[in-house]
Amino acid sequence: MSQKVRWACDLDKSVLLGNFEKRGWVQASPDEDWNFYWSSVQTTRNIFSVETGYRLQDDQIINHYPNHYELTRKDLMVKNIKRYRKDLEKEGSPLAEKDETGKYIHLDFLPVTFLLPADYNLFVEEFRKNPSSTWIMKPTGKARGIGIFLINRLSQLKKWSRDSRTSTFAAPSAKDAYVISKYIDNPLLIGGKKFDLRLYVLVTSYRPLKCYIYKLGFCRFCTVKYTPNTTELDNMFVHLTNVSIQKHGEEYNPNHGGKWTVHNLKIYLEGTRGKDVTDKLFDEMYWQIVHSLKAVSGVMANDRHCFECYGYDIIIDDNLKPWLIEVNASPSLTSTTANDRIMKYNLINDILNIVCPNGEIPDMRWNKTPPKECYGHYDLLYDEELAQSEVLERDSKSRIGIATMSLRSRDSRPRQTTTWK
Amino acid sequence: MSALQGQGDQSEHLSVLIAHIVQELRGTVLHSQLKRAAQFQAGKPNIHLSDLKKEVHSALVETGWERKLRNAVYKHMVLYPQMNHPSSSGEHCKEPLSYIRKSQSNWEKRILKSLNSMCTELSVPLARKRPLQEQKELKMKWNELGTDEPDLSAFRPVYAPKDFLDVLMTLKNPNCNSSHENKSMVHTWGLIQMPFKIKTMKELRDQYWELTMTESQTGVDDLSEIAADVYETERTKLGKKVLQAGHSPLAQQFSKKGCPATQRCDLWAQILGVTSDDIDKLYYEQLKSYVFQHDLLVDSLIYKDIKLTATNDDNYFVFEDYLYQALLVFSRDTHVLKHFANSSATPAKSYIRGKLGMEEYAVVYPPNGVIPFHGFSMFVSPLCYVYHDPVRLYFIFRELYMRYFFRLHNISSHPQGIVALSILFESLLQTHQPQLFYHLREIGAQPLRIAFKWIMRAFSGFLASDQLLLLWDRILAYNSLEILPVLAMAIFAFRRVNLMEVTTFSAADAVMADLTGLKLVPLLQVAIFSSQR
Ligand SMILES: Nc1ncnc2c1ncn2[C@@H]1O[C@H](COP(=O)(O)OP(=O)(O)O)[C@@H](O)[C@H]1O
Numbered sequence A: 001m002s003q004k005v006r007w008a009c010d011l012d013k014s015v016l017l018g019n020f021e022k023r024g025w026v027q028a029s030p031d032e033d034w035n036f037y038w039s040s041v042q043t044t045r046n047i048f049s050v051e052t053g054y055r056l057q058d059d060q061i062i063n064h065y066p067n068h069y070e071l072t073r074k075d076l077m078v079k080n081i082k083r084y085r086k087d088l089e090k091e092g093s094p095l096a097e098k099d100e101t102g103k104y105i106h107l108d109f110l111p112v113t114f115l116l117p118a119d120y121n122l123f124v125e126e127f128r129k130n131p132s133s134t135w136i137m138k139p140t141g142k143a144r145g146i147g148i149f150l151i152n153r154l155s156q157l158k159k160w161s162r163d164s165r166t167s168t169f170a171a172p173s174a175k176d177a178y179v180i181s182k183y184i185d186n187p188l189l190i191g192g193k194k195f196d197l198r199l200y201v202l203v204t205s206y207r208p209l210k211c212y213i214y215k216l217g218f219c220r221f222c223t224v225k226y227t228p229n230t231t232e233l234d235n236m237f238v239h240l241t242n243v244s245i246q247k248h249g250e251e252y253n254p255n256h257g258g259k260w261t262v263h264n265l266k267i268y269l270e271g272t273r274g275k276d277v278t279d280k281l282f283d284e285m286y287w288q289i290v291h292s293l294k295a296v297s298g299v300m301a302n303d304r305h306c307f308e309c310y311g312y313d314i315i316i317d318d319n320l321k322p323w324l325i326e327v328n329a330s331p332s333l334t335s336t337t338a339n340d341r342i343m344k345y346n347l348i349n350d351i352l353n354i355v356c357p358n359g360e361i362p363d364m365r366w367n368k369t370p371p372k373e374c375y376g377h378y379d380l381l382y383d384e385e386l387a388q389s390e391v392l393e394r395d396s397k398s399r400i401g402i403a404t405m406s407l408r409s410r411d412s413r414p415r416q417t418t419t420w421k
Numbered sequence B: 001m002s003a004l005q006g007q008g009d010q011s012e013h014l015s016v017l018i019a020h021i022v023q024e025l026r027g028t029v030l031h032s033q034l035k036r037a038a039q040f041q042a043g044k045p046n047i048h049l050s051d052l053k054k055e056v057h058s059a060l061v062e063t064g065w066e067r068k069l070r071n072a073v074y075k076h077m078v079l080y081p082q083m084n085h086p087s088s089s090g091e092h093c094k095e096p097l098s099y100i101r102k103s104q105s106n107w108e109k110r111i112l113k114s115l116n117s118m119c120t121e122l123s124v125p126l127a128r129k130r131p132l133q134e135q136k137e138l139k140m141k142w143n144e145l146g147t148d149e150p151d152l153s154a155f156r157p158v159y160a161p162k163d164f165l166d167v168l169m170t171l172k173n174p175n176c177n178s179s180h181e182n183k184s185m186v187h188t189w190g191l192i193q194m195p196f197k198i199k200t201m202k203e204l205r206d207q208y209w210e211l212t213m214t215e216s217q218t219g220v221d222d223l224s225e226i227a228a229d230v231y232e233t234e235r236t237k238l239g240k241k242v243l244q245a246g247h248s249p250l251a252q253q254f255s256k257k258g259c260p261a262t263q264r265c266d267l268w269a270q271i272l273g274v275t276s277d278d279i280d281k282l283y284y285e286q287l288k289s290y291v292f293q294h295d296l297l298v299d300s301l302i303y304k305d306i307k308l309t310a311t312n313d314d315n316y317f318v319f320e321d322y323l324y325q326a327l328l329v330f331s332r333d334t335h336v337l338k339h340f341a342n343s344s345a346t347p348a349k350s351y352i353r354g355k356l357g358m359e360e361y362a363v364v365y366p367p368n369g370v371i372p373f374h375g376f377s378m379f380v381s382p383l384c385y386v387y388h389d390p391v392r393l394y395f396i397f398r399e400l401y402m403r404y405f406f407r408l409h410n411i412s413s414h415p416q417g418i419v420a421l422s423i424l425f426e427s428l429l430q431t432h433q434p435q436l437f438y439h440l441r442e443i444g445a446q447p448l449r450i451a452f453k454w455i456m457r458a459f460s461g462f463l464a465s466d467q468l469l470l471l472w473d474r475i476l477a478y479n480s481l482e483i484l485p486v487l488a489m490a491i492f493a494f495r496r497v498n499l500m501e502v503t504t505f506s507a508a509d510a511v512m513a514d515l516t517g518l519k520l521v522p523l524l525q526v527a528i529f530s531s532q533r
């Protein structure tokens, strides 16, 4: 077993290179026979495109799924989740249960969102129901807060459409497409400031779904106090939590970079709000993640050479309800502080341990069930295979009559013990 | 008290104590509440005049007033100065050893001098009345004082832990001359050479027996994989009962094994006897208005301290504004002066302009008598993880300070004082890790040089936030700061292998720089119970 993993990498990030070096792996160029490629999304897409005719070998793995955008492009994520909910409803799944106002009880975790220009009329209809509400406009293909703005009057939208040359809402290219989402104007504030969560989720297989949640996620704080006051609507330091925005603020503090660990958030909420509601909040967030992944598992090209680490953006409102904002395919690996560096180094370290246990040459035929010791700071979030075998086991047990578990409780959410606690 | 003093003396002591507590309770809100409750009971139509006293009493028991009274009495007993004796002078109660008294008073003079020279240098007054406009502005931004960035570059903390340690190192018992020293039992390798009586590990083991490994603990057993939920649910259930009983000593006993996160706020409040009712809220508002009216030099020190510590801290920066709200108010709170009865310290005095040295024009400065040092705000920061309401946060902090934290920055011979705690640390380490101590001393890395700041700040800002709360649980539960030196010694023992490899002070300091990965309870358990000496 003296053969060393040959790695290739598109990003010049110390947290990556340091991890390859630590394992004694050897560098290869992207055109050579690499075993492990940390690539940009573009490279992955090229590799898998039909034109290049490239075929991956059994001993090659890469860090993106070819059509990850089904999850990570703002418009497609919304589309897929909406479809997933409809499908569940058609199946008569208890998960698709609705309350008396017609809202999904368990699946209402996206802010109401429309695609623009496609759904313009639907949006207007919705806006008129609640004309004083605030909405957030986001270009579907951009990231890091670029191109985002808030509106609270229809005229602002009309002006925008005039300004963006396409005077009619006809045939825009995907680049010009926007999503418009209901703005969560009652975010949970700590110290008077808005924040969102950045949670890392590792997927090693979509069918069956195998995913892990990283325990060292963090909160990203705004540097300026929050106010729902509409006069501040264009002050992005109040509304957007992206570090790439906030670090240009006057109040940005480079010592902590506005980042607070999710662990601290949990301690704070348990202490000031209680453990029950905190547990419920985290449970809900984890389920949202699982649902979002299940929503795309059917359309995702489940190539066995691939794994992917996503950056989930989640906002918690002041009723402690979490909202899924977006999913990023290439969460930033730039370190803003010393602790941030350590955390990201560990993140990569733990990913490598899960996808390449013991740093050995990958073999795509393995069952992708690493030993628990490899999890590092990851927790297994959901393993469809395990969950199913458990259900089977449970069924067989109850048939023989040693039913330790009562039939599914009134709580209609499936609770598998194979997932998080 | 010496063993020779007899029974009569003890009962005399008791009656003094009772008189003291009665005095303390008179005029409190509780006193008038009790009176009203008793009057109400007495006024009931079905009361029998013949048994008036008995019936009123049992009614007060039933309605829970008696428990409240008990808690109040208990609180005053805890706070009551230990050494107090009717024949001893006030000075003697505060600090029995005259040379310590002297050292403390010199230290205070130094602080005051440095404060005064800061005033002259920067030509800012100790206090000034704010113009109305400024008062209004301050009121407006009370909730976001952190964004207000006055230029404080010229201000510097009055003193830092390091300066204080330097002072403690010069302490000498005049009754011990150097020729004596070799023979004396107190000779240690440490920095502080004082003949104070401190506890042995055996005594500490008895004191902290609830921490033994065979006893399950919150902060360990609720985190393990197996049966964690069960343990936690049981603990929380029990905690609920304890809270319902509303009995301080019970809450204290319960907290020895750590507080469940959800109940910590109420358990601590119960132990400390802090209720935040409407009167407290009014009181807090009153203090706030004092902040608006006057600008004090210490305000700038508080600002500066928060900016230097919590604002830059990964764990605490989000709470910055709560800290101003607690600490600015604290400096105006004359109730804090009461703690000087138990303290070797005396509040600083300043004189009204032009009346220097004339006692009748002396005023305590700042109004609460406490001059903050570098890192003072870290006494408040961890509480923000427990208390959401600024008023409650304030009163809990004030009580913690008046009970415990003041001892960490004043020179005294009290067994809970910083001097005794430092000696305890050095003696534990010397006894249980002699090789390590010797090695560090040889390379010029005196352990106390590293551990002192931990102890002086009660580990705030050094441990991870959840571990810190578990530590403070134990301070309250055991009503003792001795857990601080014990933990410091445990950390040295835990990092022993790495420390034995270093050859310079800065390398040793670097080994100890990051304590955030440490787990409190297992560390303490190993340190206290694995050594059988
Ligand atoms: N619906 C919303 N309600 C409130 N805040 C939002 C909403 N959508 C986005 N934001 C804020 O804007 C930031 C950027 O939005 P996001 O969808 O993550 O786009 P980007 O790809 O530019 O990061 C988020 O991190 C969040 O702080």
Ligand SMILES: [Mg+2]
Binding pocket: A144, A145, A242, A313, A326
């Ligand atoms: Mg984002």
